[in-house]
Amino acid sequence: xxxVEQSPxxxxxxxxxxxxxxxxxxxxxxxxxxxxxxxxxKSPEALFVMTLNGDEKKxxxxxxxxxxxxxxxxxxxxxxxxxxxxxxxCALGGGKLIFGQGTELSVKP
Amino acid sequence: xxxxxQSPRYKVAKRxxxxxxxxxxxxxxxxxxxxxxxxxxxxxxxTYFQNEAQLDKSGLPSxxxxxxxxxxxxxxxxxxxxxxxxxxxxxxxSSHGWTGFDNEQxxxxxxxxxxx
Numbered sequence: 001x002x003x004v005e006q007s008p009x010x011x012x013x014x015x016x017x018x019x020x021x022x023x024x025x026x027x028x029x030x031x032x033x034x035x036x037x038x039x040x041x042k043s044p045e046a047l048f049v050m051t052l053n054g055d056e057k058k059x060x061x062x063x064x065x066x067x068x069x070x071x072x073x074x075x076x077x078x079x080x081x082x083x084x085x086x087x088x089x090c091a092l093g094g095g096k097l098i099f100g101q102g103t104e105l106s107v108k109p
Numbered sequence: 110x111x112x113x114x115q116s117p118r119y120k121v122a123k124r125x126x127x128x129x130x131x132x133x134x135x136x137x138x139x140x141x142x143x144x145x146x147x148x149x150x151x152x153x154x155x156t157y158f159q160n161e162a163q164l165d166k167s168g169l170p171s172x173x174x175x176x177x178x179x180x181x182x183x184x185x186x187x188x189x190x191x192x193x194x195x196x197x198x199x200x201x202x203s204s205h206g207w208t209g210f211d212n213e214q215x216x217x218x219x220x221x222x223x224x225x
């Protein structure tokens with residue numbers, strides 16, 4: 001059974017702080033790694049799909065890296081803003097997704 | 110353009126009641142997924158449709174759970190004789206093509222089911 005772990009479970013930062021969190025997964029049978037942002041009362045929004053070892057993707061102040069050999073991905077947020085407050089989910093798979101439990105980020109103004 | 114919509118957004122049911130949750134995927138999307146997110150957990154896969162065919166229902170937790178997509182567009186997840194452990198957010202997602210890493214899944218806002 002594939003197990004996807006995210007850490008930390010929650011994070012409280014001040015506006016302007018940079019932060020990062022981790023998604024760990026079994027390195028065997030890797031297919032793709034997805035990052036989603038899920039704001040309260042809204043739909044989860046896709047941030048990145050990562051497929052290649054060493055992949056590094058960026059979207060504004062948010063970036064992600066992937067290491068398939070050691071089984072982890074990092075998500076970085078530079079200069080956090082209150083609107084970044086959300087739950088960040090990673091998921092493995094190419095169809096049926098296997099999610100981690102999420103990292104809940106709270107950014108205080 | 111319209112995204113994935115789900116209704117109702119919130120549902121309170123008494124234990125033992127039947128409920129039906131609806132998902133309207135993005136028009137033309139072939140694939141449709143249902144996920145269940147219990148409190149404090151990540152979403153967990155329930156079932157998958159390719160057009161009207163239910164190709165994978167391995168995640169349905171019991172035979173009280175039933176899903177259908179009769180015309181290959183709208184899908185309904187039905188839960189019979191609801192139990193307290195069914196309380197969760199039920200997410201629906203659709204994607205354009207067959208399963209594949211480049212077929213991004215677009216999610217609806219979910220239905221929050223509370224069973225009293």
